[in-house]
Amino acid sequence: MRLTKFTDLGLRAVMRLAVAEENAPLATREVAEAMDVAYSHMTKVISRLQHLGVIEARRGRGGGLGLTRLGRQASVGWLVRELEGEGEVVECEGGQPCPLRGACRLRAALREAQEAFYSSLDPLTVSDLVASPTGPVLVGLVGRRPG
Numbered sequence: 001m002r003l004t005k006f007t008d009l010g011l012r013a014v015m016r017l018a019v020a021e022e023n024a025p026l027a028t029r030e031v032a033e034a035m036d037v038a039y040s041h042m043t044k045v046i047s048r049l050q051h052l053g054v055i056e057a058r059r060g061r062g063g064g065l066g067l068t069r070l071g072r073q074a075s076v077g078w079l080v081r082e083l084e085g086e087g088e089v090v091e092c093e094g095g096q097p098c099p100l101r102g103a104c105r106l107r108a109a110l111r112e113a114q115e116a117f118y119s120s121l122d123p124l125t126v127s128d129l130v131a132s133p134t135g136p137v138l139v140g141l142v143g144r145r146p147g
């Protein structure tokens with residue numbers, strides 16, 4: 001099972017925001033730079049995370065992005081499911097549909113395996129992901145490539 005780049009960036013963003021100081025929210029550009037990814041990619045990811053209610057934009061002086069309570073407590077399995085969408089691990093439909101697609105035991109087995117993968121991530125929360133040693137490393141990434 002391989003996650004999309006979009007999902008990986010989403011997880012990186014929430015991990016970085018999970019270790020941000022409560023009174024020092026980050027700008028999208030800071031998150032992108034800390035994670036060493038293009039700003040344009042990160043804006044799409046941030047937008048999706050906002051839509052999911054995982055992060056919020058705080059306005060005004062000292063404003064920026066922060067994790068919501070849902071974001072902190074969210075199950076990693078749920079978050080990965082949401083970011084990955086409905087896709088299967090094998091493309092059975094698409095431009096050249098597989099002739100077995102209507103009655104394929106392999107397809108059913110792969111769906112079960114995919115669900116087992118997600119389920120294995122369900123007990124984890126975003127907060128779990130930023131426990132040591134990951135959290136301190138994330139904090140140290142702030143402003144690594146100031147733009």
Ligand code: SF4
Binds near residue numbers: 100104105106
């Ligand atoms: S053999 Fe089964 S799993 Fe593979 S593409 Fe065809 S329908 Fe999908």
